[in-house]
Amino acid sequence: MAASALSLIFSLALGGAAHAQDAFNLDALIDAAKKEKPITVYAVTGKIVDTAQAFTAKYGVQASGKKVNEATQVELMIREHRAGNVVGDVSVATDVASAMGELLPEGIATSWSPPDMESDIPQKLRDPLVVVSDPHVWTYNTEKYDKCPVTNIWQLTEPRWKGKLAMLDLFDKPLYADWFNQIETHHDADVAKAYEELYGKKLETGEKSATAAWVKAFAENAPLLTDSSTVADAAGAPGQTDPFFVITSAAKYRDNEAKGLKLGLCSGVKPFSGFLYPGFGLIAGQTKSPNAAKLFLHYLMTEEGIAPQTVDGKISGNTKIGLPADEPSRVADHLDELMAFDAATAADDLDKREGWQDFWRVNYKK
Numbered sequence: 001m002a003a004s005a006l007s008l009i010f011s012l013a014l015g016g017a018a019h020a021q022d023a024f025n026l027d028a029l030i031d032a033a034k035k036e037k038p039i040t041v042y043a044v045t046g047k048i049v050d051t052a053q054a055f056t057a058k059y060g061v062q063a064s065g066k067k068v069n070e071a072t073q074v075e076l077m078i079r080e081h082r083a084g085n086v087v088g089d090v091s092v093a094t095d096v097a098s099a100m101g102e103l104l105p106e107g108i109a110t111s112w113s114p115p116d117m118e119s120d121i122p123q124k125l126r127d128p129l130v131v132v133s134d135p136h137v138w139t140y141n142t143e144k145y146d147k148c149p150v151t152n153i154w155q156l157t158e159p160r161w162k163g164k165l166a167m168l169d170l171f172d173k174p175l176y177a178d179w180f181n182q183i184e185t186h187h188d189a190d191v192a193k194a195y196e197e198l199y200g201k202k203l204e205t206g207e208k209s210a211t212a213a214w215v216k217a218f219a220e221n222a223p224l225l226t227d228s229s230t231v232a233d234a235a236g237a238p239g240q241t242d243p244f245f246v247i248t249s250a251a252k253y254r255d256n257e258a259k260g261l262k263l264g265l266c267s268g269v270k271p272f273s274g275f276l277y278p279g280f281g282l283i284a285g286q287t288k289s290p291n292a293a294k295l296f297l298h299y300l301m302t303e304e305g306i307a308p309q310t311v312d313g314k315i316s317g318n319t320k321i322g323l324p325a326d327e328p329s330r331v332a333d334h335l336d337e338l339m340a341f342d343a344a345t346a347a348d349d350l351d352k353r354e355g356w357q358d359f360w361r362v363n364y365k366k
Helices: 002-009 017-023 026-034 048-059 070-083 096-103 115-120 153-157 175-199 210-220 228-236 250-258 290-300 303-310 331-337 343-363
Strands: 039-043 063-067 090-092 109-111 130-141 165-168 224-226 245-249 263-265 274-284 338-340
Touching: 026 048, 026 290, 039 048, 039 070, 039 290, 048 063, 048 290, 048 303, 070 096, 070 274, 090 290, 096 175, 096 274, 096 343, 130 228, 130 250, 130 303, 130 331, 130 338, 153 175, 153 210, 165 175, 165 228, 175 210, 175 274, 175 338, 175 343, 210 343, 224 228, 228 245, 228 250, 228 263, 245 250, 250 263, 274 290, 290 303, 331 338
Parallel strands: 039 063, 039 090, 165 224, 165 245, 274 338
Antiparallel strands: 090 274, 109 274, 130 245, 130 263, 130 274
16 A cells, blocks of 8 residues: 555656666675674664664674664764764664755765665655655544544634644754745645635735745644654543644554554645655765665665564655554555655755744744
8 A cells, every 4th residue: 555655656767777686686785794894773763773683683794773863863973974983874764954965965974775676666765765754644633533623734723723733843853844845845836725725715925935824824823842742642642622633753653552542644634634754774974884784774675674663654665565554543545645755855944944943933922
């Protein structure tokens, strides 16, 4: 299901795939990796620890995983590069805008995509390599509502939702500021159209774009800015008379079972039911173990290597790998409703990040 949906979002280029597969030899890569020093992998998920152990057991190549958030990954890679002392050989799911605007252009990190999987990885996901995409979806409380109470993002600017919205803190997790910029860059007309569909008239605004008008009105409704667990609890905690409406990672839906939450994915929201945030797999430019690093990325692009993350709704960049049938959010059924981040313009997201954060701060009203 996820594979077919991803093909709707990303164009799949097959040219040259056969040649690349013929030239690549996995056994040779394994042999070369075994001769190199152990590697360390930075990733935003704590599951990377077990993944690295499984990788070591499978290939006999020593790897250790460390949970490091997006911003800290960027800081560490820059610092280690300048010092000429690489600790993190592989980075998984770092800050996308910083990767495109700084890490890759300056050679602090490099990208590599498995040639033998080229026909299964859409061209747009190869350079830089997208290991997984993290779906962030509009979410409601299924105990309170029989169906999603929102069908259009402009409804979230109305008095009904003032003080009852929540999302990740865009000052701590700037990917949400980057999301605003992605919307304005690629989908501004869709935001304007959604307004007209809801209210039956064209949007009139003094702001620079329809996106800016929506962000301003959304901020004026004072969404709670907090961490991912608090966002999920605000929407999904049982027994609420007036639960929050939120946008959160599909990974939090695991708490439906673990904590008894009542999280439900809102489908059919105009102009999108959420977004897909790409998780790059990058190699430190100065790593002393380039083959081991490549082998680790190759492993992450296999079903075995990425399984710990797909159970949480993360979408593999390998279109042959779908989500488990029991994945709790059922996001695989709605991938074509999600806005996909375009990495090609992510450097612009970095340039405009502070501007969006300032714009939010000015318009936020409790």
